[in-house]
Amino acid sequence: MxxxxxxxxxxxxxxxxxxxxxxxxxxxxxxxxxxxxxxxxxxxxxxxxxxxxxxxxxxxxxxxxxxxxxxxxxxxxxxxxxxxxxxxxxxxxxxxxxxxxxxxxxxxxxxxxxxxxxxxxxxxxxxxxxxxxxxxxxxKLSNAYCLIDNSNHQIESDGDKAELLAETFSRIFTKDNGDTPSFSHEREKVSNFYDDPFCRFEICELIEKWKASSCRTPDNIPMIFIKYTAVPLSAALEIIFRKSYELSQVPDRWRLSTIIPLKKKAPFSNPSNYRPVSITSFFCRVFEKCLAKQMIDDSERYVIQKAAIRSNLIFRGLSTNNAAVMVNAYTTYVRPMVEVQS
Structure with a gap:
């Protein structure tokens, strides 16, 4: 023994x-x-x-x-x-x-x-x-399964499983073509109509109302710690958010994500039966929420009642969690009206 x-x-x-x-x-x-x-x-x-x-x-x-x-x-x-x-x-x-x-x-x-x-x-x-x-x-049901690779070899160690899943996910990954849409950074024409989207009190309120989660982000700061320290943290985030917005720069960690494999269907020994879920920086999502609120406020201020159908389309676009759809709705419909009003 x-x-x-x-x-x-x-x-x-x-x-x-x-x-x-x-x-x-x-x-x-x-x-x-x-x-x-x-x-x-x-x-x-x-x-x-x-x-x-x-x-x-x-x-x-x-x-x-x-x-x-x-x-x-x-x-x-x-x-x-x-x-x-x-x-x-x-x-x-x-x-x-x-x-x-x-x-x-x-x-x-x-x-x-x-x-x-x-x-x-x-x-x-x-x-x-x-x-x-x-x-x-x-x-109880999320016990780690043994994965089987293309050569019918059993993969049991966590490191080898991660490598196999990463290889599988990379085959369905769409690589960025490198083209960056052109956005005008000129805000002089509309500066009088823009409220500061980053207020420490609103940042604090967003954090405290955020749904609790145990997922670790690239920041490696647990959600429970952030929620309990939201009041003093919001003052620091206000400064960082405002400078990020003014300089059109974002922290490097905001470009990273933690990939979590979720089961799609059995058998779970097949790595293709998992789908990747990307967990991004929590502070980045708070930053996006602050900007989205500003966009929605602009829409409510400048979208005329006659364009009811278009208004519904705009509000749906701005209320989504998809950043690309949100930015497209704002730049296509709202910002031109803001500039006209100015």
């Missing part, structure tokens, strides 16, 4: 962080002094992300996650350590009595773990929370 490895890992427990202290720290920062006037948009953004990473490292406590994927209570951790120590003692001595002690602790450990999982599932059912229930079912 071999020594059982301690299959556990430690992750940041963002729900147990002291957000009062974190917000107090962030609120003392003078963001105008924090960001250098000569810094580029990307340098400012990276400086903010680095600061948040340092705060997370120092202020967010760790949580132990066992091989089951869920944190176990303290008494199970202590029982696991006793079981492990009993096994090591038996290996060194070999007495039958020590083996019996290990077997007793092992059975007790399994009993407590089973009891914990049963209680956990019963609580989920009793809460009658559909979101939590289906989330738990999804986690």
């Amino acid at each position: 071999r020594t059982e490895p301690q299959k556990a890992r430690y992750v940041k427990n963002f729900r147990k962080a002291d957000y009062a202290a974190i917000n107090s720290l962030l609120s003392t920062i003078d963001w105008l002094l924090f960001f250098n006037v000569n810094e580029t948009v990307n340098e400012m953004y990276e400086k903010l992300i680095h600061l948040l990473e340092e705060i997370i490292e120092k202020s967010v406590p760790l949580m132990r996650i066992d091989s089951t994927g869920k944190p176990h209570p303290g008494h199970i951790h202590r029982l696991s350590k006793k079981r492990h120590d009993a096994w090591i003692t038996f290996l060194n001595d070999g007495k039958p009595s020590l083996k019996k002690r290990f077997e007793k602790l092992h059975a007790e450990y399994n009993q407590e773990v089973t009891k914990f999982h049963h209680n956990y599932e019963r609580k989920i059912i009793e809460t009658k929370n559909q979101k939590k229930f289906y989330g738990y079912i999804k986690s």
Whole structure:
């Protein structure tokens, strides 16, 4: 018999962080002094992300996650350590009595773990929370499948699976042709009609109302941390957003995305039966929402009632989450009317 490895890992427990202290720290920062006037948009953004990473490292406590994927209570951790120590003692001595002690602790450990999982599932059912229930079912059904490549070889390691899925997704990827549509950056004619789209209070409201998500973005800052620190963060984002808009520059991280494979149909051993979902920067999406709000406000101000059919088309275009459709609707219909009114 071999020594059982301690299959556990430690992750940041963002729900147990002291957000009062974190917000107090962030609120003392003078963001105008924090960001250098000569810094580029990307340098400012990276400086903010680095600061948040340092705060997370120092202020967010760790949580132990066992091989089951869920944190176990303290008494199970202590029982696991006793079981492990009993096994090591038996290996060194070999007495039958020590083996019996290990077997007793092992059975007790399994009993407590089973009891914990049963209680956990019963609580989920009793809460009658559909979101939590289906989330738990999804986690049970989302076990990693063995993939099969074109040579009928089984791919089991996470790294090899990622390479195979990346190769599969690249075959259906449409490469950018490099053509950039020409947009006029002249805003002199309409400057009197444009409100500042970046207000810290609206940015904060957007973040706080955003739907919670556990997906990691290229920024690598969890959504729960962003939502709990929305008030002081919105002041920093206001400065970055405004400079990005004025200089027509975006941070490098906004050009990146995290690709998550989602199952389409069985068999799940076939990499072609997965579709890629792109997760972009959360702060970039907040930036886009601020601009979209400005576009919709312009539409409500300048689109005349007589063009009811066209108005409906415009509003539908501006309300979409597709940035290309939104920009096309704005530049085709709204901006010309804004310029005429000026």
